[in-house]
Amino acid sequence: MSWKCDFCPQRIFTTKTSYTNHIKQCLKSVDSFEELSLEVIMIDSLESENLLNNENNFESIHKNSNEDEGEGENEDEDNDSYNAEVEEESLTSDISHSSVSFFENMELSNSELENYSFNNYASDYNNICEEAEPIEFPNNAYADLMALVTNYNLSNEATNAVIHFFNEHFNLPLSSLPKNAKKGCELMEKMKIPTLTSKKHKILTHNNIDYYLFYHPVLNCIKNILSISDISQNFTLRFENFKYKGEKAYSEQYIGNWWKNTEASLPHGSNLLSIILYSDATTTDTLGKSSLHPIYISIGNISTKRRNKSDAKQLLGYLPILKAKDKSEKKSKDFKKLVRLTFHNSMKFLLDPLFAEKGIDLEVDNKTFWFFPRILTIICDWPEAATFSLVYKSTNSNFPCHFCLISKTLLADTDLSDVTFRNNENMQEYFYNNAGQDVSLENIPNYFWSLPSINVYSATVPDRMHHLDLGLFHYQIEFTQALLQKQDSSLVNKIDNRLSKIPRFQKFQMFTNGLQSISRMTAKEYRILMKVMVFVVDNLYKENENNVENFVENKKLSEVYAKWNKMYMMSRSEIFTESDLENFRKDTFEWAKLFVEIFKPYSRSKLKFPKFHLWIYHIFESIRQFGIINGYTTETYESLHKDFVKIPYRMSNKKNVEDQIMKTLKRQDIINVINKKQKKKKPTKLLNFSSKLFETKLTEANIYFCEKMNDPNINNNIIKGFNQFLECFDDFLDNILEVKNIKECDIIIYAISMDSNESFDYQSDEGLCYGKILLMAKIEIEEKPPLNLALVQCGVI
Numbered sequence: 001m002s003w004k005c006d007f008c009p010q011r012i013f014t015t016k017t018s019y020t021n022h023i024k025q026c027l028k029s030v031d032s033f034e035e036l037s038l039e040v041i042m043i044d045s046l047e048s049e050n051l052l053n054n055e056n057n058f059e060s061i062h063k064n065s066n067e068d069e070g071e072g073e074n075e076d077e078d079n080d081s082y083n084a085e086v087e088e089e090s091l092t093s094d095i096s097h098s099s100v101s102f103f104e105n106m107e108l109s110n111s112e113l114e115n116y117s118f119n120n121y122a123s124d125y126n127n128i129c130e131e132a133e134p135i136e137f138p139n140n141a142y143a144d145l146m147a148l149v150t151n152y153n154l155s156n157e158a159t160n161a162v163i164h165f166f167n168e169h170f171n172l173p174l175s176s177l178p179k180n181a182k183k184g185c186e187l188m189e190k191m192k193i194p195t196l197t198s199k200k201h202k203i204l205t206h207n208n209i210d211y212y213l214f215y216h217p218v219l220n221c222i223k224n225i226l227s228i229s230d231i232s233q234n235f236t237l238r239f240e241n242f243k244y245k246g247e248k249a250y251s252e253q254y255i256g257n258w259w260k261n262t263e264a265s266l267p268h269g270s271n272l273l274s275i276i277l278y279s280d281a282t283t284t285d286t287l288g289k290s291s292l293h294p295i296y297i298s299i300g301n302i303s304t305k306r307r308n309k310s311d312a313k314q315l316l317g318y319l320p321i322l323k324a325k326d327k328s329e330k331k332s333k334d335f336k337k338l339v340r341l342t343f344h345n346s347m348k349f350l351l352d353p354l355f356a357e358k359g360i361d362l363e364v365d366n367k368t369f370w371f372f373p374r375i376l377t378i379i380c381d382w383p384e385a386a387t388f389s390l391v392y393k394s395t396n397s398n399f400p401c402h403f404c405l406i407s408k409t410l411l412a413d414t415d416l417s418d419v420t421f422r423n424n425e426n427m428q429e430y431f432y433n434n435a436g437q438d439v440s441l442e443n444i445p446n447y448f449w450s451l452p453s454i455n456v457y458s459a460t461v462p463d464r465m466h467h468l469d470l471g472l473f474h475y476q477i478e479f480t481q482a483l484l485q486k487q488d489s490s491l492v493n494k495i496d497n498r499l500s501k502i503p504r505f506q507k508f509q510m511f512t513n514g515l516q517s518i519s520r521m522t523a524k525e526y527r528i529l530m531k532v533m534v535f536v537v538d539n540l541y542k543e544n545e546n547n548v549e550n551f552v553e554n555k556k557l558s559e560v561y562a563k564w565n566k567m568y569m570m571s572r573s574e575i576f577t578e579s580d581l582e583n584f585r586k587d588t589f590e591w592a593k594l595f596v597e598i599f600k601p602y603s604r605s606k607l608k609f610p611k612f613h614l615w616i617y618h619i620f621e622s623i624r625q626f627g628i629i630n631g632y633t634t635e636t637y638e639s640l641h642k643d644f645v646k647i648p649y650r651m652s653n654k655k656n657v658e659d660q661i662m663k664t665l666k667r668q669d670i671i672n673v674i675n676k677k678q679k680k681k682k683p684t685k686l687l688n689f690s691s692k693l694f695e696t697k698l699t700e701a702n703i704y705f706c707e708k709m710n711d712p713n714i715n716n717n718i719i720k721g722f723n724q725f726l727e728c729f730d731d732f733l734d735n736i737l738e739v740k741n742i743k744e745c746d747i748i749i750y751a752i753s754m755d756s757n758e759s760f761d762y763q764s765d766e767g768l769c770y771g772k773i774l775l776m777a778k779i780e781i782e783e784k785p786p787l788n789l790a791l792v793q794c795g796v797i
Contacts, residue, residue, distance in 0.1 A: 136674070137187070141166075141176040143674060146184050150671045153651055156181040188667045196220070196669045198662040203346055206338065207325050213346050214658040215317030218353055221297050222273070222362065222373075224314055231312060232365040236301045237271045239263050247577040253300035253376060253627040262453040266372050270359055274300030274376035278313070278637045279384050281321070284649040284657070292645050292658070293319040295350070296637060300376040304628065308636040315644050315665065318658045319346050337444060343387055344447040351375075355451060374453045377632045378460045382467075382610055385460035388448065389422070392440040399440040400610045402457055403618045412600065412607035414592050414616065422457035424449050461622045462614045464571055464633045469523040471611045472595075473530065476564065477518055479599035480537065480557065486602075487548045491541055498536045523635065530568060534561040550601050560598055563591040571619075571629050585620050592616045 137143035145166075149159050159181035167175045178184035197220060200212045226232050242248075242255040250256060253274060263272045281293040298313045306312055322339050324330035354360070354373040361368050378388050382402075386393040389402040399405050405420040422439075428449055430436050436443055448456035484491035496514025504510065509528045521529070538558045544551040567587045573580065592612070600607050619629070626632060644665065652660040696704040709719050 136191075139176050142178060142184070145177055146188060146667070147671045147675070149181065149184065150667050153647055154181075155651070159184070185663070185667065188670055189663055191670055193670065193673060196224075196666060196673070198666055200659070200662075201349060203320050203342055203349070206322055209323070211320035211322060211342070212658070213317060213320055213349060214662050215350055216315060218297065218316060218350055219360070221314035221316055222299065225299055225302075225312060226362060226364055228311060231302055231306060234303065234306070235364050236303070237364075237369065239272075244575050244577050247579060249575050249577045250581075250623050250627055251575045252304060253631050256623075256625050256627045258376065258453075258625040259300075262374050265453060267359075270370045270372050272301075273360075273362070273371040273373040275354065275373055276300055276307075276377050276379065276632070277316075277375065278379040278634065279319075279388070280380060280634065280637070280641075281384075282641045282645055284645060290654075290657070291321060292649070292661075293321055294641070294644055295319060296640060296644075300631075304631040307631070310636075310640060310643070313637065313640060315640070316350055317346075318661070319343060337442070340387060340390060340442055340444050344390075344444065348447045351451075375448075375451060375459060377626050378456070379463060379632050379634055379637065380460060381463060381634070382614070388460050389457050390442040390444055390446050391422075392442065395605070395608065395610055397440040401613055402460060403614060405439055406613060408608055411609060411613045412596055414589060414596060416617065419617065423455050424457075427457070458618075458622070458625065461626060461632050462611075462619050464629050465523050465635050465638070467611045467615050468568060468571070469526045472609070472615065473526050473564065474518070474521075475603075475609070476560070476595065476599070477515060477529070477533070479602045481515060482602040483552055483557070483599070484540075487544070487551065488541060488546060494540060495536055499532070502532060523638070530561075530565060534558060534565060537561060552598050556594065556598060560591065560594045563587065563594060567591045574628060574630065576623055576628060581620055581623060588616050588619075 137146065145159075145162065148154065148162075154162070163175070163177050163180060166177055178187065196216075198214065198216055200214045203211050203213050205211070226235070236252070236254045238254070239260045240252070240255050241260075242251060244251075253259060253276075259272065259274065262274075266272060276298040278296040278298070279293070281291055284290045284292055295316045295318075296313050297316045298307055300307075302312055320342060322335070322342060324335055329335050359370055359372045362371050363369075378385070380388065383393055385391075385402050391397075391402045392400065394400065396408065398408055400408055400411070402422065404422060406416070410416065424446075427436075427439070427441060427446070430439050430441055431443075431445070446456060448454055448459075481492055481495075484495065492515075496516065499511040499514045502508075502511070509525050511529070537554070539554065540557070541554050567584070567590075570580075570584045570587055573584075576584065596607055622632075623629065645661075648661040648664040649657060651664055694704075694708065708714055
């Protein structure tokens with residue numbers, strides 16, 4: 001196998017590398033690129049075949065790939081070298097697209113041939129280098145490789161190995177793949193899709209370090225969500241006055257009182273676009289040495305069930321995390337003030353584009369609507385809520401609740417009757433009168449005071465996962481251990497032993513070490529533990545044999561777990577009527593009173609937990625205002641950290657992490673957009689009729705069926721069909737066709753042939769699946785043409 005140059009007929013090359021190098025020089029001397037036509041000529045020669053067999057044609061490519069991979073970690077790359085490599089890559093791609101054999105091997109469509117002729121592609125690639133606006137990948141193989149790399153998070157080393165394998169084992173004159181992983185990623189970074197644009201904005205400089213906000217424009221995030229067809233088609237535009245069992249009821253966000261009041265404040269003819277924010281700083285590695293602060297956005301006009309899927313949420317950005325130069329600065333008031341001020345300046349920069357005076361126009365289901373965006377809820381843990389509301393972030397502050405002005409000494413009180421709630425007006429009054437410290441308010445103006453239709457203190461709703469799963473239930477387990485240790489130290493081991501002996505069960509976490517690893521448990525593991533703890537502590541001990549002070553009867557200990565489960569199950573309801581809310585409140589306070597009675601002696605703070613107070617006093621009004629708890633829990637948001645923080649961080653070189661993560665996410669979005677465009681509607685699979693089994697006349701059907709039912713070789717499913725056939729067929733004629741008089745018809749019963757995968761979905765006999773009634777019937781009606789029917793009922797049980 002050899003390669004011959006069209007412009008230098010006397011030149012024949014026995015290796016791909018030498019041929020490529022020659023073409024680079026040869027093309028420079030060609031005046032007209034429009035007449036360029038390269039043809040690869042295959043020369044069968046024993047001598048040339050021997051030369052090719054003894055030579056690794058892609059050795060230099062593999063060598064260069066490894067070299068470039070090492071260069072990827074060097075941020076100060078030489079520009080001239082880079083331009084030369086781009087030029088070489090452009091030339092290689094140009095030649096690839098003009099080669100007839102290449103098109104045959106890659107099976108490119110006609111549209112791709114038109115889009116990537118030599119001249120057009122050369123022009124496009126120049127634009128890539130100069131204007132950074134490529135439209136798509138050079139070819140299908142290139143695109144598929146980058147999709148593989150992106151979807152499976154392949155490292156540069158693994159990607160280069162794949163490229164080398166492809167080049168070594170496929171006899172193409174020039175590789176259709178990128179030179180190496182770095183080149184493929186660089187091409188994707190230059191692609192510009194308007195709604196996938198990521199940016200960075202300098203927020204401040206502190207200790208000679210520039211801090212940037214890495215973000216996606218908020219309107220682009222909203223448009224990306226609305227571009228999903230099933231979301232756009234089922235997008236709620238108006239408040240719904242919902243009643244259930246004759247009572248006012250609360251379910252979706254657009255049924256809550258906040259929506260009703262906010263919608264009434266908007267100009268006539270406009271629509272409310274409710275914004276949901278989720279913020280949570282998280283560690284990037286198992287040691288917790290570094291962290292990122294992502295913030296996400298979703299839309300309350302989407303039903304809760306649909307919004308809880310990951311694609312209904314968008315990453316808004318990564319907030320800057322300031323670093324103190326030493327421990328002294330970290331503890332200083334000025335530094336803490338700077339951290340909070342930076343947070344609110346970042347939120348202002350991110351959200352201001354939403355609040356145009358005249359609203360915004362958005363396309364929903366191919367129609368344009370006039371919207372006024374308003375922030376519905378802010379989902380976060382208690383420390384994050386303190387940052388949004390600018391309340392002192394300390395449980396020891398005088399007024400640690402961001403909902404109300406309750407003293408810290410009353411946080412464990414379950415009999416409060418008069419509570420003063422925080423709102424924008426009374427907090428601004430304290431702030432501008434220099435009395436913010438009297439209500440544990442930071443001396444910083446709150447950005448959310450300036451936004452319409454949001455009380456930031458109630459919008460930061462209690463989160464079930466952090467307040468219950470990881471919060472109060474965790475405390476309940478810890479206090480149970482302390483209680484048992486005091487009453488009889490052997491009881492703790494007894495609990496561990498009971499947990500370890502629970503047999504394996506589907507979706508059940510095994511606790512082989514008992515409660516020893518409680519500090520490392522996830523919210524999911526706590527929810528599993530809730531299901532069994534009431535049984536684990538039941539009949540654990542009997543009498544106060546050791547004369548322990550403040551002895552707790554085993555019955556009470558079991559009861560507190562039973563009441564917890566009742567309250568927790570109620571919190572997951574999909575609908576709350578006013579009666580349900582009252583029952584929920586009653587169940588919650590019954591648990592709370594027993595919790596305080598049993599465990600208060602074992603708490604160093606005497607149960608002065610803000611989360612305890614927030615849950616038992618403020619969750620019910622949150623349901624009335626913003627809908628069911630399932631609509632604003634962090635359970636579905638926490639999983640986003642894996643895709644937007646953990647995995648991209650592991651793929652980075654741990655330098656300029658946010659910038660690298662944004663590039664990784666952009667590549668993922670590009671692949672998703674391409675896949676969405678190429679995705680074809682899956683055709684409906686039709687059943688194949690085969691194996692005619694029986695044939696009879698309608699007038700003889702009853703006798704025929706009786707005879708066949710006594711045949712021992714007949715499948716039980718068919719016998720069941722015979723029993724129901726005549727009754728169902730009569731009903732079909734009377735109610736569907738409304739036909740009374742029929743001369744005669746033929747009945748033919750078939751089996752259905754199915755493939756091996758499909759047959760598992762139905763009951764079958766040796767791969768053939770039968771229906772209760774499976775027939776072809778010819779019905780003759782007077783003065784009407786014959787009617788041929790197929791009546792099928794699949795999946796006999």
